[in-house]
Amino acid sequence: MKLTVTSFLFLLFTYLITNSLYAQSTDSTQYYVRLIKNPRQSNDLARAFKYFSKEKETSVKTKSLIHEIYANQNLAEIHKKLGHLYESEQFNIETLRLLELVENKTAWTDNCYLKTINELGILYREKKDYLTALSFYNEALKTATLPKNISTLLNNKGRTYESLQQLDNAKEFYEKAYKIAIEVNDSSKIARSLSNLSYVKSKLKIPGAEEGLIEALKLRLKGKSSNALGSSYSHLTKFYLSKKDTTNMTKYSDLFLHMAHKNGVARQLESALRLKIQIGDSNNAKEYLRLSDSLLTINKTQLNNFNYYMYQYDKKEKDLQESILVNERLIYLLLFIALGAVSIYFILKYKHRKEKLQEIYNTETRISRKIHDEVANDVYHVMTQLQGSPDANKTLLDNLEDIYKRTRDISRENSSIDLHMNFKDLISDLLLSYKTERINVISMGIQQMKWEH
Structure with missing residues (x-):
């Protein structure tokens, strides 16, 4: 019973420790994911990069494709944040290669595939390589099964065609995305595709654009997503700019600027100020220039700090590796000395034992020869003389013979044959x-x- 209780407590302790370590690992991962999404310090991205780089190395050693894929996606996002579009592209392409190696596909791997393809499309759209971006979206649409994913891909195709000024094509894909969003009743995707569709309709002079833009704004106000709201405010401002409706144009651009100031998101504020300048409101030009310079400085500082942090980190890693190498050599030296000492001890002990045995053997051999040469032969001669005597006592002869045999046996047991x-x-x-x-x-x-x- 005592053994059973001890075993149960040991298993419980192991389970708690394992869960604790897993929880710590998960907490650390989520912490660095948050740093990537919203970096506060200049070295946040660098710290996250080193964390996921180590996660990737560990995953390669343990042959865990899922963890390696997840690490790759985060590394790609970090490079994208830093403006390293080429490096981000390479990590995303590697992620696609790793996903092909996964034998048992799941919903998670399917989402990873679509997310990666979508990211590559966005990267190429930002590089103004619109045809390549479209090819990635088309590739993703071949395997996408979830309606929400299909809606997102169609919407991104629409945006790409809009960037190409192919408004009819853009309208077609926005309509498809909007239809699917309605079917699955996803309010965020409905609002996004409706806002994009309505804005393109306004450019094509198709009736109903204003109503669609306002409806999309109402849906987004319910969802309270600041990024999505910014897109609606921007669309409405540009719509009323085309209509030369100064009142509504100013209204929605002010709402966008107020929201950006309230949120304190620099990128959003820059977009709102740029929009103000586009509609001819020069009062915010100075603030826009100051903010642009500030963002440029922040980006430059962030990039410099990233490079400096990576340099310092690599230097520390190198020093650590050298220290580990020195320690390993010292350990090997100590082990060699210890092994040598143990070997010498056993060799000396064996030699001493061998010498002792040889000494015993020599002593026994000497005694046995002495017994044989002196005692046994003398006894035998006495026996011979007595046998030739008519007065010999038979009992005495038997006793002497017995002594002779035992002496001879002792000699034979303890001596070897001398061949010389x-x-x-x-x-x-x-x-x-x-x-x-x-x-x-x-x-x-x-x-x-x-x-x-």
């Missing part, structure tokens, strides 16, 4: 020892025998 002995003389002496008054032993061939063989 003079066997000819030894055998001659042995045979002569059997000689008595009544017995004579004659040996033949001993002289001719080649004992060295």
